[in-house]
Amino acid sequence: MRPSSQSARWYLLRIVPIILLGGINLFAFSLRWHPHVSENYRNFYIRHSIDLGEYEANEIRGVYTSHEDRWSR
Amino acid sequence: MKTRIWAYLLLVHVVVLACVAVLALPSGGVVAASCQWDCFDAYMRIARQGYEHAPSLAARWLGEANWAFFPAFPLSIRGMAHLTGVSVEAAGMILNAMLLPVVACLCYLYQNRKWGPVDYRFYFLFFFTFPATLWFRIQYSECMFGLFLMGMAWSVLNNRFFVASLCALLLCLTRPTGILCVLTFAVFYLFNTWRQTSGNRGGQRLALLAAPVTNAALLVTAGGTGISLFMIYLYYFMGDSLAFSHVQIAWHRVFHFPGYWAWYNITHKTHLNLVIAALVDVLVIYEGFRKKLYLEATVLLVTFLVASSSGLVSIHRIVMANPFFFMIVYAWLMDRRPATRRAVVAFFCVTLLVFTVIWFHHTHLLY
Numbered sequence: 408m409r410p411s412s413q414s415a416r417w418y419l420l421r422i423v424p425i426i427l428l429g430g431i432n433l434f435a436f437s438l439r440w441h442p443h444v445s446e447n448y449r450n451f452y453i454r455h456s457i458d459l460g461e462y463e464a465n466e467i468r469g470v471y472t473s474h475e476d477r478w479s480r
Numbered sequence: 481m482k483t484r485i486w487a488y489l490l491l492v493h494v495v496v497l498a499c500v501a502v503l504a505l506p507s508g509g510v511v512a513a514s515c516q517w518d519c520f521d522a523y524m525r526i527a528r529q530g531y532e533h534a535p536s537l538a539a540r541w542l543g544e545a546n547w548a549f550f551p552a553f554p555l556s557i558r559g560m561a562h563l564t565g566v567s568v569e570a571a572g573m574i575l576n577a578m579l580l581p582v583v584a585c586l587c588y589l590y591q592n593r594k595w596g597p598v599d600y601r602f603y604f605l606f607f608f609t610f611p612a613t614l615w616f617r618i619q620y621s622e623c624m625f626g627l628f629l630m631g632m633a634w635s636v637l638n639n640r641f642f643v644a645s646l647c648a649l650l651l652c653l654t655r656p657t658g659i660l661c662v663l664t665f666a667v668f669y670l671f672n673t674w675r676q677t678s679g680n681r682g683g684q685r686l687a688l689l690a691a692p693v694t695n696a697a698l699l700v701t702a703g704g705t706g707i708s709l710f711m712i713y714l715y716y717f718m719g720d721s722l723a724f725s726h727v728q729i730a731w732h733r734v735f736h737f738p739g740y741w742a743w744y745n746i747t748h749k750t751h752l753n754l755v756i757a758a759l760v761d762v763l764v765i766y767e768g769f770r771k772k773l774y775l776e777a778t779v780l781l782v783t784f785l786v787a788s789s790s791g792l793v794s795i796h797r798i799v800m801a802n803p804f805f806f807m808i809v810y811a812w813l814m815d816r817r818p819a820t821r822r823a824v825v826a827f828f829c830v831t832l833l834v835f836t837v838i839w840f841h842h843t844h845l846l847y
Contacts, residue, residue, distance in 0.1 A: 413691045421641075421694045428701035435708030435721060443719035448535075451543070452726040459543050459730070466537055 481585060489588075489604050493581050496608045500617060500836055513840040514618040515569045517847055522546045523619060526554035527561065527568040533718055535730065543730035547723040550710055552653040553621035572619030579623045580616050584608065586630035587803050593637060595773070595811060602821070606810060609829040612800040614836055614846075622801040625654045629661055630803055632699075636665055641695040645702035652706025656724060657798065660782045662703030666696040668775045733790040741792050753845060757796035758788060761805075768808040776804035793847065 442453065451462035500510060507513035515524065525532075526546050535545040553572075561571035584607050592598045607613070616623040628651035635644035648665075651658035673692040677685050711721040720726060742758050745751045761784050768777025780799055787798045799805055813821055839846055 417691070418694060421698050424645075425694070425697050425701050428698075428705045431712075432701060432704040432708050435711040435715075438711060438715045438721035442721070443715070448720070452535075452720070452723070452729055455729060455734075463537060463542060 481589065485588075485600050486581075486585070488601060489581055489584055492604050492608045493577075493584070496613075496832075497577060497617065499833065503833065503836055504840055507840040511567070511570045511573050514573065516618075516839060516842055518549070519569075519572070519619040522549045523554045523557070523572065523621070524568050526551070527558040527572075531714075531717060535727070543727075545723070545727050545730070547714060547718070547727050548731075550621070550653055550655055550724070551713075552650055553624050556624065557619070569619060573617075576617055576619065576623040579627050580613070583616065583623060583626045583630055583803060586627070586634050587807065590630060590634050590637065591807050591810065595807070602825075603810065606813070606825055606828070607806060609825060609832055610806050610809070611828055611831045611835050612797075612805065614832060614839060615797050615801040618839065620797075621654050622797065625651065625658065626801070626803045628654060628658070632662070632665065636669060636699070639695075641698055645698050648699050648703035649706040652703045653710060654706075656707065657783050657787065659703050659707055660786060661779050662699060664775070664779045664782055666700045668778070669699075670696050728790060731791070731793070733793075735790050738785045738789050741788060741790075745792055751792060754792040754795055757800070758784075758792055761795065761799040764805055764808050764812075765799075767812050768804070771808060771811045773804075773808055773811060776807055779804055780808075796846075 442449065444453075447457075447462060447465040450457045451459065457465075500514075504510035504513040521541070526549060531547060532545045535543050557568050557572040557575055560566075560575050561568045564571065564574070566574065584604060587607065588598060588600060588603055591603070616626065628647045631647035632644045632651060635641070635647060644665075648658070648662045651661065670689075670692060673689060677688045680688055710724065714723045715721040742755050745755050761780070765777050765780050765784060768774075768780065771777075780802060783802065784795070784799050788795050813824055816824070835846060
């Protein structure tokens with residue numbers, strides 16, 4: 408391959424998908440800052456501030472009664 | 481590739497597959513016997529019912545959820561089951577049986593080009609009897625991962641970056657470690673191009689590097705998109721885009737510096753088989769560098785370091801069932817005398833059959 412001989416069309420055909428795919432990447436990675444989960448989930452899976460037993464107890468106690476309900480708490 | 485090479489490849493594949501099927505007869509047939517552990521607990525559940533909305537509260541799977549398993553493989557077997565009308569377990573087996581010869585072919589072409597000439601008769605005999613190919617035949621994602629990895633490697637070698645990027649995207653939709661392979665490939669590609677342009681100076685060199693940088697960026701963004709698509713899906717499905725990583729805590733997987741878990745297992749005298757497997761991995765990676773298979777050994781090293789930082793469970797499968805691991809062992813074997821080569825192939829053949837029987841009997845030794 409001779410990199411210097413590439414045409415503007417050659418670059419365009421690559422830069423357009425790079426921008427599109429890069430946008431998808433940025434969007435996906437921005438979602439990590441806004442997890443839409445319950446406090447119980449956040450404490451066990453993300454913060455690791457409670458153990459599995461406490462996570463289980465919170466779930467069984469019925470504090471979080473449904474998946475949608477968890478999101479709103 | 482010539483017809484006689486394909487015919488030989490398929491013959492060896494079918495013979496080994498037939499041996500595996502015969503060994504499975506006392507365990508209820510190859511489809512049922514081979515579907516153990518992650519196949520049964522994760523892939524088949526995803527293929528049948530999709531991903532779980534919430535973690536399990538059942539005692540056996542407490543806190544676990546199948547979000548850790550990437551969708552390319554279970555989606556493919558779901559599609560195949562719909563198309564053919566067979567069960568998802570059989571679809572997984574059939575899919576891997578179809579993909580494995582393609583993986584073998586790509587490995588042969590790649591190694592022949594980079595390291596050859598390679599004698600196809602010995603190469604395929606060794607490939608199909610290599611013990612780690614156990615995970616290429618059963619309903620696990622290793623075969624699909626190997627296919628996309630080798631597809632990417634072969635395409636990069638031939639400067640076909642659109643095909644390589646497509647493979648990179650699918651690779652990262654198959655297993656999360658795919659992104660490590662993609663990044664290693666991009667860095668090596670850029671490094672090689674940098675070295676090739678060393679005769680030029682300043683702006684001229686930068687101009688020469690513009691096209692390779694564009695190619696590498698395409699490869700990396702495509703690989704990132706594989707993971708990103710799954711992250712977006714998880715976010716809208718259950719609320720946490722990184723659930724595939726966060727859920728690892730349910731299996732007690734926590735990040736520590738490399739070597740911590742090996743030391744932990746030694747001091748607690750637990751899972752010593754995994755410590756031995758990790759040691760074998762390190763030896764083979766070292767041999768890869770010694771053989772100047774730098775890219776292949778680096779892919780394995782990065783995968784090993786990241787995977788072993790959160791626990792040694794499955795470390796043998798994650799590293800040994802990578803086609804580059806096989807290539808390094810093959811390169812090592814070619815330095816030995818013909819009698820030693822034949823003895824090693826015979827030993828590996830017996831080991832594969834023993835591992836297969838162990839797997840069929842649902843023991844934890846190979847988990």
